Amino acid sequence: MKKTLSVLLAVFMILTMLGGTVVMAEETAPVEIYTPEDLLKMADDPDGSFILMADLDMTGIAWKALDFSGTLDGNGHAILNLTLTQMGDLKPNSCDGNKKLYETAYFGLFGTLVNAEVKNLKLINVRARVDIDEPCFIGGLAGYAENATITDCTVVGTLELRAFDRMFGVGGVVGYGSGKVKNCTVDVTLITTDTDAKTKDEQFLGGVYATGFMDVRNCNVTIDGYTSEHGYVHNGGIVGMYMEYPLGVGKKGYVTGNHVEGRITFFENNDDRRAYCKAFVGEALVDYYILDDNTQNFQKEEWKDFTEELRPEMCAIPEYTESVIAGNCNTYGYTQYTCEICGYSYRDHYTLFTHTVSVWTEQKAATLETEGLELGYCDGCGIEQTRAIPVIESEPETEPATTAPETEPQETVKPQNTPKKQNHLPLIIAIVIVVGCSVALVILLVQESKRKRRRKKKTGKYNR
Numbered sequence: 001m002k003k004t005l006s007v008l009l010a011v012f013m014i015l016t017m018l019g020g021t022v023v024m025a026e027e028t029a030p031v032e033i034y035t036p037e038d039l040l041k042m043a044d045d046p047d048g049s050f051i052l053m054a055d056l057d058m059t060g061i062a063w064k065a066l067d068f069s070g071t072l073d074g075n076g077h078a079i080l081n082l083t084l085t086q087m088g089d090l091k092p093n094s095c096d097g098n099k100k101l102y103e104t105a106y107f108g109l110f111g112t113l114v115n116a117e118v119k120n121l122k123l124i125n126v127r128a129r130v131d132i133d134e135p136c137f138i139g140g141l142a143g144y145a146e147n148a149t150i151t152d153c154t155v156v157g158t159l160e161l162r163a164f165d166r167m168f169g170v171g172g173v174v175g176y177g178s179g180k181v182k183n184c185t186v187d188v189t190l191i192t193t194d195t196d197a198k199t200k201d202e203q204f205l206g207g208v209y210a211t212g213f214m215d216v217r218n219c220n221v222t223i224d225g226y227t228s229e230h231g232y233v234h235n236g237g238i239v240g241m242y243m244e245y246p247l248g249v250g251k252k253g254y255v256t257g258n259h260v261e262g263r264i265t266f267f268e269n270n271d272d273r274r275a276y277c278k279a280f281v282g283e284a285l286v287d288y289y290i291l292d293d294n295t296q297n298f299q300k301e302e303w304k305d306f307t308e309e310l311r312p313e314m315c316a317i318p319e320y321t322e323s324v325i326a327g328n329c330n331t332y333g334y335t336q337y338t339c340e341i342c343g344y345s346y347r348d349h350y351t352l353f354t355h356t357v358s359v360w361t362e363q364k365a366a367t368l369e370t371e372g373l374e375l376g377y378c379d380g381c382g383i384e385q386t387r388a389i390p391v392i393e394s395e396p397e398t399e400p401a402t403t404a405p406e407t408e409p410q411e412t413v414k415p416q417n418t419p420k421k422q423n424h425l426p427l428i429i430a431i432v433i434v435v436g437c438s439v440a441l442v443i444l445l446v447q448e449s450k451r452k453r454r455r456k457k458k459t460g461k462y463n464r
């Protein structure tokens, strides 16, 4: 009997574990992101797996760079108007061409992206203007990358770094690091300004990344770069400096199949001249390195006047006129700012897709207590939209509202957030298994003790 009991116990434990595994398997499904608040919550799970379920407008939200080692699937969605205001917590070393290490601050959607994957994500109008007196790198997606894989992403924005201390740079996608960037589209304005003329810094700027050891394949880069430097300049349409130490030692590097459009305007105020500025890779410090099959329409423009900081807008007091370009079913809206003095023009304040619905059908009537619901289809693209009908304010009139209520017709109708589907089935299965086994065990234990008692009665005398 003891044997039977221990077998039962073992079965019970295995089933309990199985139940747990079912629940855990369920938990590995990516966490769905619908709102800016959801995106902020990524900080709570730096190893997690996430997927965007909607475009997000980050206007008005201060962004602290995330330190991340998980997976983010943008699912083709965009993050609009992300402003990089605060560096990440982690400050891994960056390394210059002389193998010197610097504790470094990193800004980006991610501060550090280590053993992580980001795919199908659009960053539209990502912005930074960092003024700092320590080594620093900025990248639209990540300040620092280590063994990171970035595929099918888009980065559009303006990243500016005013730096003081020895080692710094800006890249459209990544600041400093290692890994892979593939099939990405980049359209960026990048600015680095050395705010201390006395020290000779190592400055880096690249359309995809500033410096490090990352493969870049099949990317389409549009760059407008500006560098004002009193040290050593490393600028490239794709990579500022491709360097194997310490992240790529013994590895083979690739910069292949990319296209670069644009221009880098720079000065290098330094007798010990480097002034690296090239269409693809500014400087390469690598043993094995394949630079092939890239095309360009790139210009470098070097200035010999070091008195004025180089910026896209050179007017001391620019005067901008604004024109708002509305979005529609599949384009984002934005505001175009044009300087009346010099003609320089840029875009900011992007807006989400907007859909127009002219026929609404009531799904649920509003009552005195609860909102009603209307359903409609976009005139342009047919996508389903819903909107709330406000609660009825006074006593209900005799005839109920039939079609469109007289409330102000909303131009922009946000799709109602469908509640996140939560599949409780595995949890229920697990509970049923555990409860069932427990009941069976209890019954068996009771039967067993009954049997023992019976046996005791029969054989009690001899046992004593």
Ligand SMILES: [Zn+2]
Pocket: 328, 329, 354, 355, 356, 378, 379, 380, 381, 382, 383
């Ligand atoms: Zn539409």
Ligand SMILES: [Zn+2]
Pocket: 313, 314, 315, 318, 319, 339, 340, 341, 342, 343, 344
């Ligand atoms: Zn101007």
